[in-house]
Amino acid sequence: MADAGEPEGPERKDDIVKAKQEGKELTKEEKQRLRKEKKQQKKSKEKKDDKPSRDSEKEKKPASAASPAPQTPTQPPAQKAPSAAPAPVPVPASETPSAADKPAKSKAELKAERRARQEAERASKGKKGDVGPQAAPGKPKAPPSELQPVVKRLPEHVQVDNPEVLKKLAKKLERQQIPLRSDYGYKVSLFSHLHQYSRKAPLTQQLGIPSTVIHPAIVRLGLQYSQGIVAGSNARSVALLHAFKQVIRDYTTPPNEELSRDLVNRLKPYISFLNQCRPLSASMGNAIKYIKKEISNIPSQCKEEEAKRKLLNCIDCYINEKIVLAAKAIAKYSIEKISDGDVILVYGCSSLVNHILCEAFEKNRKFRVIVVDSRPRLEGREALRRLVQKGINCTYVLISAVSYILPEVSKVFLGAHALLANGYVMSRVGTSQIALVAKAFNVPVLVCCETYKFCERVQTDSFVSNELDDPDDLIVTRTGTTQLEHWQEVPSLGLLNLVYDVTPPDFVDLVITDLGMIPCTSVPVVLRVKNVDQ
Amino acid sequence: SDNDCLKLVEYFRAQMRKDPDMASAVAAIRTLLEFLKRDKGETILGLRESLKWATDCLTGEDSSVAVSSGGELFLRFISLTSLEHQDLSRCKKVMEERGELFLEKISMSRTKVAKLCHTFIKDGAKILTHSYSRVVLRVLEKAAAEKKRFSVYVTESQPDSAGRQMAEALRKLNVPVTVVLDAAVGYVLEKVDLVIVGAEGVVESGGIINKIGTYQMAVCSKAHNKPFYVVAESFKFVRLYPLNQQDVPDKFKYKADTLKTVQNLSEEHPMIDYTPPSLITLLFTDLGVLTPSAVSDELIKLYL
Numbered sequence: 001m002a003d004a005g006e007p008e009g010p011e012r013k014d015d016i017v018k019a020k021q022e023g024k025e026l027t028k029e030e031k032q033r034l035r036k037e038k039k040q041q042k043k044s045k046e047k048k049d050d051k052p053s054r055d056s057e058k059e060k061k062p063a064s065a066a067s068p069a070p071q072t073p074t075q076p077p078a079q080k081a082p083s084a085a086p087a088p089v090p091v092p093a094s095e096t097p098s099a100a101d102k103p104a105k106s107k108a109e110l111k112a113e114r115r116a117r118q119e120a121e122r123a124s125k126g127k128k129g130d131v132g133p134q135a136a137p138g139k140p141k142a143p144p145s146e147l148q149p150v151v152k153r154l155p156e157h158v159q160v161d162n163p164e165v166l167k168k169l170a171k172k173l174e175r176q177q178i179p180l181r182s183d184y185g186y187k188v189s190l191f192s193h194l195h196q197y198s199r200k201a202p203l204t205q206q207l208g209i210p211s212t213v214i215h216p217a218i219v220r221l222g223l224q225y226s227q228g229i230v231a232g233s234n235a236r237s238v239a240l241l242h243a244f245k246q247v248i249r250d251y252t253t254p255p256n257e258e259l260s261r262d263l264v265n266r267l268k269p270y271i272s273f274l275n276q277c278r279p280l281s282a283s284m285g286n287a288i289k290y291i292k293k294e295i296s297n298i299p300s301q302c303k304e305e306e307a308k309r310k311l312l313n314c315i316d317c318y319i320n321e322k323i324v325l326a327a328k329a330i331a332k333y334s335i336e337k338i339s340d341g342d343v344i345l346v347y348g349c350s351s352l353v354n355h356i357l358c359e360a361f362e363k364n365r366k367f368r369v370i371v372v373d374s375r376p377r378l379e380g381r382e383a384l385r386r387l388v389q390k391g392i393n394c395t396y397v398l399i400s401a402v403s404y405i406l407p408e409v410s411k412v413f414l415g416a417h418a419l420l421a422n423g424y425v426m427s428r429v430g431t432s433q434i435a436l437v438a439k440a441f442n443v444p445v446l447v448c449c450e451t452y453k454f455c456e457r458v459q460t461d462s463f464v465s466n467e468l469d470d471p472d473d474l475i476v477t478r479t480g481t482t483q484l485e486h487w488q489e490v491p492s493l494g495l496l497n498l499v500y501d502v503t504p505p506d507f508v509d510l511v512i513t514d515l516g517m518i519p520c521t522s523v524p525v526v527l528r529v530k531n532v533d534q
Numbered sequence: 535s536d537n538d539c540l541k542l543v544e545y546f547r548a549q550m551r552k553d554p555d556m557a558s559a560v561a562a563i564r565t566l567l568e569f570l571k572r573d574k575g576e577t578i579l580g581l582r583e584s585l586k587w588a589t590d591c592l593t594g595e596d597s598s599v600a601v602s603s604g605g606e607l608f609l610r611f612i613s614l615t616s617l618e619h620q621d622l623s624r625c626k627k628v629m630e631e632r633g634e635l636f637l638e639k640i641s642m643s644r645t646k647v648a649k650l651c652h653t654f655i656k657d658g659a660k661i662l663t664h665s666y667s668r669v670v671l672r673v674l675e676k677a678a679a680e681k682k683r684f685s686v687y688v689t690e691s692q693p694d695s696a697g698r699q700m701a702e703a704l705r706k707l708n709v710p711v712t713v714v715l716d717a718a719v720g721y722v723l724e725k726v727d728l729v730i731v732g733a734e735g736v737v738e739s740g741g742i743i744n745k746i747g748t749y750q751m752a753v754c755s756k757a758h759n760k761p762f763y764v765v766a767e768s769f770k771f772v773r774l775y776p777l778n779q780q781d782v783p784d785k786f787k788y789k790a791d792t793l794k795t796v797q798n799l800s801e802e803h804p805m806i807d808y809t810p811p812s813l814i815t816l817l818f819t820d821l822g823v824l825t826p827s828a829v830s831d832e833l834i835k836l837y838l
Contacts, residue, residue, distance in 0.1 A: 337777065411777070444777040509777055510739070517775040518834070519739050519811070521827035525834050 034175060035112065111261070158279075158465065161192045173276070176269035178214070179207035181276045185471050188494040195279065196468040199227060203277060217246040218270045222277035233417050233453065234323055234351050237283045240274070241315050244291060248311050252304070259307050260298045267292070279467050282418030282426070282455040290318060322452040326514035327352055330448055331359040333512050334413075337446065342367040342410045345438075347399075348428045349379040349386075350415025352448050357413075358390050368393035370405055374430045376473040376497065399430050406441045416449040421527060422458045423505035423520040425449075429498045432462075435507035444509045447520070451513050454527055462501040471495035539591045542569060546592055555668055559604030559769050560640060562592050566608050567633040570626070578622060585609055597790035599735030599743050599806070603772035611636065643767040643820035644669055648676040651730070651765055651818040659684040660726045662719070665691035665745040666700040667732025669765045673818075678707050685710040687722050691745055693803065716747050723758045733766040735786075736819075738775045738833055740811035740826025742766070743782065746804060752813035761815040768821050771833055776808045 159165040160183065173180050184198035203209075203226045209219055221243045224230040230239045244267070251266065253259045271288060274280065280288075294314045298307045334356045338344070344367055346353050357369060369392055373380025380396065387394050397405055412434065418426045425431070425447050438445050459465055474495050475484045487493050505520035515526060545568060549561040569588050575581045589605030612629055619625040647669060655661065655677045661684055663670050677684060686704055690713055691697040697713055704711040714722050723729075729751060733742040742748070742764050755762040776782045785793065787804035796802055811826030818824075821832055 337781075446777075510775060515834075516773075517738060519827060519830050522830040522834065525831045529834065 039112070158195065159193050160195055173272060176213075176272055177210055178269055178273045178276060179209060181207060185488060186494050187468065188496045190463060191466065191468055191496065191498075194466060194468045197226070197278075197470065198472065199470040200472060202227060207276075209273075213269060214273055215243075215247045215250065215270065217243045218273060222274050225274065225278040232349065232351055233281045233283045234450075236281055237287050237452075238319060238323065240284050241287055241291075241319055245312055245315050248308055248315075251308070258300055259302075259304060260296050260300065263295050264292050267295075282457070283453045286452050286455070287318065291315065322450060326450040326452070327355050329514040330450065330512050331356045333517055334446070334448060335360050335363055335365065337411070337510075337512075337517075338365050338367055340366040343370065343408050344368070345370045345372060345406070345409045345412045345434070345443075346383060347372045347380070347412075347414060347431055347434050348374070348377075349383040350448070352450070353413050353415045354383055354386050356448060357387060357392060361390055361392050368395070370395045370397065370409060372397055372399050372402055372430075372434060374399040376469075376476075377428075379428070399433065402434055402437050403441075406437055406443060409438070409441075409443050412438045412443055412445045414445065414447050416447050416453060417500060418453050418455045418457075419447075419449050419511065419523050420459050420502070421454075421456050421524050422460070423508075423523050424459055425503040425505070425508060425511075425520070426455075426459070426500055427503065429462075429501045432501045432503040432507070435503045439507045445507060446510045446512060447508050448512045451515060451526060451530065454523060454530070456527065459502055460504075462498070466501075467499040469497040469499050471497050473497050539594075542588055542591050543595045546595060556641075557600060557644075557668065557767065557769075558596055558598055559600035559767075560637070562589075562596075562601045562604045563608050563633075563640075563769070564637060565592065566605065567630070567637065570612075570633065571630060573626075576622065578625065581622075581626075582609065582613065585612060593785070594790060594794075597785055597788070597793060599772055599774075599786050600770050602786075603735055604769055606773065607769055608633075608636075640767060640769050640820075643769070644672045646820040647765050647767065647818050648672045650823055651763070652677040652680060652682075654728070654763065655682055655684055656727075657682050657684070659728065660687065661685070662687045662689075662722065662726040662729045662751070663700070664689050664697070664731045664748055664751055666696035666703075667765075669732045669767065670730055671700065671703055673730065673765055674704065674709060675707060678709055685712070687712050687714050687726060689714055689716050689719060689747060689751070691747060692716060696745070716750075719747075719751050720754045723754050723760060726760060728761045728763060729755050730763045730765060733764050733770055734806060735772045735774070736764075736766050736770050736817065736829055737772060737808070738830055740814065740817070740829040741776070742809050742814065742817075743772075743774075743776075743786065743806050744809065746807050749779070749807040749809045749813075752809045756813050762813060763816050763818060764814055765818045768819050768832070771829065773833065779808055782806070782808050 170180050181195075181197060181203075183196050185196060187194070187196050203223050204219075211219075221230070221239055224239065225236065230236055247267070247270070248263070251259075251263060253262060267288075271280070274284075291311075291314075294311060298310065302310070330352060338360045342365075344357070346357070346369060360367065369387055371380045371384045371387070371394055373384075373396065375398075384394055384396050395405070414425070414427060414431055414435070416425050416427045420426060425435075427447075435445050457465070471487075472495075474497055475482060475487070484495065487495055508520045511518050511520050511523070513526065518526065542565060546561055546565045549564050550556065550558065566585060566588055570581070570585070573581060573584060575584060585605075586609065589602070589609065592605065593602050611632070615625065615629050615632060619628060651673045655673075659682075661674070663686060665688075674684075674686065686709055688697045688700050688704070688711060701711045701713050731742075731744060731748055731751070733744050735743040737743060752762050774783070784799060787806055788796075788799065788802055789805060792802055793799075811829075814826050816823055816825060817829065819832075824832065
C-alpha cells in the first residue's frame with residue numbers, strides 16, 4: 001500500500017461525499033484515503049498504545065508513549081480536536097458497553113502504518129495476533145506477578161447527553177455508512193445519558209439501510225434484536241455467531257488485501273449497526289472479541305477456502321464449548337445443590353436456569369418451582385410454559401408478592417446477563433430486589449452463569465451503564481381505558497422502562513459456572529485464570 | 535478386599551498411635567503413601583482406582599472432613615504427576631519422592647501457622663477457644679514461649695468433653711485457663727478480647743467446618759464485635775460448598791461407627807457444624823493470613 005498520504009484536494013472529498021449520498025459502497029481507494037486522513041490526525045493527537053509486546057516490533061513512533069485512558073469520560077472534552085471527520089478513535093468510538101471495537105481498530109491502524117513503512121523488509125509477520133495477555137508464560141499456573149502488565153481496554157460508557165460525544169458517534173457512523181437512529185421520547189434525567197429507542201415502527205421504516213454496505217443476514221439480525229424477537233443473552237450471542245458465519249461464508253477477499261485484516265474491518269460497520277438496533281450485551285462483546293482474535297490469527301499464507309473453513313470451525317467450537325457444554329457442566333453442579341423437597345424460586349426466563357430445572361427433574365429430584373414475573377416483559381410466562389410442559393409443579397406470582405411467598409422458599413436460582421469484575425451480578429431488572437428480600441429471609445441465592453459472560457467492567461450501581469427500553473411498553477389497556485396513552489403531552493411525566501440492574505455480591509451466596517462453584521468474590525480470579533490460558 | 539482394608543486401617547491407627555499430635559489427615563496421607571509404595575498395579579488408571587478405594591476405606595474408619603480432604607489432595611497430586619511421566623515405574627518413583635517431600639512440608643505447617651498467629655495475641659489478652667484443637671494449642675504454646683501473658687477460656691464441648699483435655703494441656707504450659715459450659719459462650723464473650731478456633735475443614739466459600747458449637751460462638755462474637763480467628767493448615771481445604779447447615783453431607787456430620795450402625799439419623803446429634811464466611815475475620819494458614827474470600831482463590835490455584 002503506497003503511502004501517498006497528501007491531504008486531498010477538495011475535488012476528491014466531494015467525490016467521496018457524493019458516493020456516500022448515492023448509497024454506493026465507497027471504492028477501495030476512497031476508503032484508503034479516508035483511513036489515511038484518520039491516521040494522520042490520529043498520529044498528531046493520539047498517544048501510543050501501552051502494549052509491550054508490540055513495542056518491540058515497532059520503530060520509534062513520533063507519538064509519545066503513554067497509556068490511553070478510555071475509561072475517563074472527561075477525555076473527549078480534554079482533547080479539543082478540530083472537528084475533522086475521524087477523530088481519535090478509541091475514545092468515544094463505542095459508546096455502549098462493547099470492548100470489541102477498540103483494540104482491533106487501533107491495532108489495524110497501527111499495523112497499516114507499520115506495513116507502509118517496512119514494506120521492503122516485510123518477512124512473514126508471525127505475531128499478527130499477539131495481543132498483550134499472551135505475554136504470560138505457557139504454564140497455566142504462572143503466578144500473577146510473572147504476567148506482564150496488560151492495559152485492559154474497558155468499554156466506554158454511553159454518553160448520549162454529551163453533544164460532543166454524540167457528534168463523534170455520528171461522524172463515525174457516517175464514515176461507516178450506517179444510519180444513525182434517533183432517540184425517542186422524554187428521558188428521565190437520571191438516565192438521560194442512555195439511548196432510548198422506540199419499537200413502534202420497525203427499523204427498516206425508520207432508517208434507510210444501504211443494502212450494499214450491510215450483509216442481509218446482519219440486517220435481519222438487527223431487526224430481530226430491535227423488535228425483541230431474539231431476546232436473552234445466550235440466544236442473542238448464538239444468533240450473532242450464526243449471522244457471522246453466514247457473513248464469512250459469503251465473504252471474498254478483495255485483491256491486494258489480506259483476509260485477516262480486511263475481514264475484521266468488514267465486521268466493524270456490522271457491529272455498529274447492531275449496536276444501533278439494540279445495545280450489545282456483555283456476552284456478545286466477548287464473542288466478538290473472540291472472533292476478531294481468531295480472524296487476526298489467520299496466517300497470511302493460508303488459502304481463502306481453508307481460512308474460511310477454519311473460522312467457521314472456530315465459531316462452532318466456541319458455541320459448543322462455551323454455551324452448550326457449559327450448560328451441561330453447570331447443570332451437573334447444580335443438581336448436587338437441589339435436594340428432594342426443595343422449593344425453588346426463579347425469576348423471569350433464563351435459558352440456563354430452565355435447562356437446569358428440566359435436567360434435575362429428569363434425574364428424579366422431587367422439587368417444586370415458584371416462578372416470579374414482572375411487567376412489562378412478563379418473561380416468566382415463557383419460563384412457566386417450558387417448566388409445566390416438562391411436568392414440573394409450578395406456582396406463578398408477580399414480583400410484588402415476593403415477600404409473601406419467600407418464607408416457603410428453600411433456594412433461589414437466578415440467571416445472569418453478565419458478571420462484573422468486582423463480583424456484582426448484572427441481570428434483568430428486579431433480580432436485585434429478589435436477592436435482597438431473599439437475604440432478609442436467610443434464603444440462599446444461587447446465580448448460574450457461564451464463564452463467557454464474565455466481563456472486565458466494574459459497576460457498583462445500575463445507573464451508570466444500563467439499557468432503556470421503549471417507554472410505550474408501560475402503557476396498558478385495561479377494561480377499555482388506556483391511562484398513560486398521552487404521556488408525552490404531560491410535561492412533568494416521564495416513563496422509565498429499565499432493562500438491567502446490578503446485584504451486590506453480599507446478596508449472592510454462590511455462583512455456579514462451568515469451572516465449578518465459586519463465591520461471588522472470586523470472579524476476578526476466574527478472569528485472571530482465563531487470561532493466562534489465552 | 536476386606537483383608538487389605540483391615541491392613542490399611544491398622545496402619546492408619548498405628549500412625550495415629552505413634553504420634554498423637556499428628557493431624558488425622560497427615561496420618562491418612564502417610565497411609566496412602568505407604569499403600570502406593572506397596573501397590574503392585576500395572577497401570578496409572580488402576581493406581582488411581584485403588585487409591586480411591588483406599589481413601590474410602592480410611593473414611594470408613596475416621597469420617598472427619600480432614601481425612602477426606604487429605605485423600606483428595608493426595609489423589610490430585612498423583613494425577614498431576616502422572617501427566618508428566620509416561621512410564622509407570624518412573625512415575626511411581628517420582629510420586630514417592632514427591633510424596634515424602636509433601637509430607638515433610640505439611641509437617642512444618644503447624645509451626646508456620648503458629649508463627650503467623652502468635653503476633654495477634656497481645657499481652658494481657660483474654661482468649662476464648664472451643665474444644666480441643668492441636669493447632670490452637672501450638673499457637674498458644676508459641677505465644678507463651680514469647681513470654682506473653684494471656685488467659686484462656688475453653689468451652690467444655692460436649693458430648694465428648696474434649697475441652698477438658700485442652701484445659702489440661704494448657705495448665706501444663708502454666709497458662710491460666712477456665713473451663714466454661716457450652717451454654718455460657720454468650721455470657722463470657724464480653725470479657726474476652728479475641729476468639730481463636732481450629733477447623734476440621736475449610737470449604738470453598740471460605741467458611742469452616744468444625745466441632746459443633748463453633749457456629750454459635752461465631753454468631754455471638756459477631757454480635758459482640760470481637761474478632762473471630764480460625765487457624766488451619768492448608769491440607770484441610772476441601773472442595774465442598776455448603777449453603778447452610780443442612781447442606782453439609784451426612785457422612786461428615788456423624789462419627790464413622792454411628793453411620794454404620796444407626797438407621798435413623800434424625801435421632802442422632804451431629805458432631806460438626808458449618809460456620810459461614812461472613813462471621814470469620816481472618817484465617818491463619820501455612821499459605822499466609824487469608825480473608826475468607828481469598829480461600830477460594832487459593833483453592834482455584836490448588837485444584838484448577
